[in-house]
Every structure is written in structure tokens, then in C-alpha cells.
Amino acid sequence: MEENLECISCRKPKAGLTCELCAEPVCKSCVVIIPTNEFDFQTELDEDLRHERYCSSCYTNTVLPAQEAYLETMMKARDIFVFFSTQKARLPVMSKELDLVKIPECIDRDEAILRMAFQSAALGHNALIETEVVYKKVRNEGYQKMIWAGQGRPATLDEIRLQRRVED
Numbered sequence: 005m006e007e008n009l010e011c012i013s014c015r016k017p018k019a020g021l022t023c024e025l026c027a028e029p030v031c032k033s034c035v036v037i038i039p040t041n042e043f044d045f046q047t048e049l050d051e052d053l054r055h056e057r058y059c060s061s062c063y064t065n066t067v068l069p070a071q072e073a074y075l076e077t078m079m080k081a082r083d084i085f086v087f088f089s090t091q092k093a094r095l096p097v098m099s100k101e102l103d104l105v106k107i108p109e110c111i112d113r114d115e116a117i118l119r120m121a122f123q124s125a126a127l128g129h130n131a132l133i134e135t136e137v138v139y140k141k142v143r144n145e146g147y148q149k150m151i152w153a154g155q156g157r158p159a160t161l162d163e164i165r166l167q168r169r170v171e172d
């Protein structure tokens with residue numbers, strides 16, 4: 005016998021799909037598809053956010069707030085102060101993490117830095133210090149590509165003192 009499942013969102017019959025979070029039937033027009041790389045920069049992702057298909061209410065209650073938080077962290081990451089390990093002048097460090105953040109492989113230098121900045125912002129800091137990025141050339145069936153790796157330390161700098169120093 006053919007199943008006649010009612011969509012959890014619009015109540016129309018023959019839903020066809022399933023919400024991967026609440027396991028309720030959902031139809032093609034109500035399903036929300038989340039790309040697998042949606043939270044790409046986030047190092048630790050909730051089990052609830054690792055699905056591809058959501059019904060409207062699971063999307064609104066679970067995915068949407070996470071997307072908003074992710075965007076906010078991304079905006080902060082773009083504003084992070086980045087200082088390289090070659091930086092010799094003293095920085096007005098207020099606090100810093102004991103552990104370095106590391107990006108083992110990235111195809112783009114700026115993205116490697118942004119990924120580290122994202123981790124710093126996610127920890128509530130405003131800077132990445134002792135930053136190092138290196139690249140290696142990898143030969144791949146006749147053509148050569150560059151792979152970037154990086155590390156840095158999330159830190160909170162005193163922005164007022166930092167600003168003063170820049171103006172001096």
C-alpha cells in the first residue's frame with residue numbers, strides 16, 4: 005500500500021520527503037535544503053545542524069538562528085585585527101588563548117587567515133596575533149598548485165591603545 009503522508013508544514017498529502025531533524029514528512033515545496041558547506045568555517049557544529057533537509061518549523065527554530073549567529077561571527081571575523089609573528093612592536097594584549105588555532109590546508113591565503121579570524125571571533129576575541137601563513141607547492145598530475153597552511157593565536161587587544169599607537 006502506498007503511503008499517503010501529510011506534510012508537517014502545509015498539511016497537503018503525499019509529502020514525499022522527510023525532515024532529517026524531526027523525522028516528520030515534508031513536501032517538495034515546504035522543504036528547506038541547506039547546502040552541506042553552509043557552516044563551513046565553524047569548527048564545531050551541532051548535530052542538529054548537520055542535515056540537508058528541514059521542515060519549515062525546524063528551519064525557523066534551529067537553522068535560522070544558527071545562520072544568523074554564523075553571519076554575525078563572519079562579520080566580526082572580517083574586522084579582526086591580524087598581526088603576524090614578524091610584528092616586533094608590543095601589542096596591547098588584554099587576554100589571549102593558550103592554544104593556537106591552526107588551518108592545516110587551504111587553497112587560498114586570505115581564506116586561511118579569515119578562517120583563523122573566524123575562530124578568534126567565535127571565541128569572543130577581536131584579534132589574531134603571532135599569525136603565520138606558509139605555502140607549499142604541490143604537483144598534481146602535471147600542474148602545480150599552492151596549498152596554504154596557517155596558525156595564529158586568538159587574542160583580545162585594547163582597541164583604544166591600539167588606535168592611539170596607529171595614530172602616533
Ligand SMILES: [Zn+2]
Nearest residue numbers: 011014031034
Ligand atoms: Zn508542504
Ligand SMILES: [Zn+2]
Nearest residue numbers: 023026059062
Ligand atoms: Zn522538522
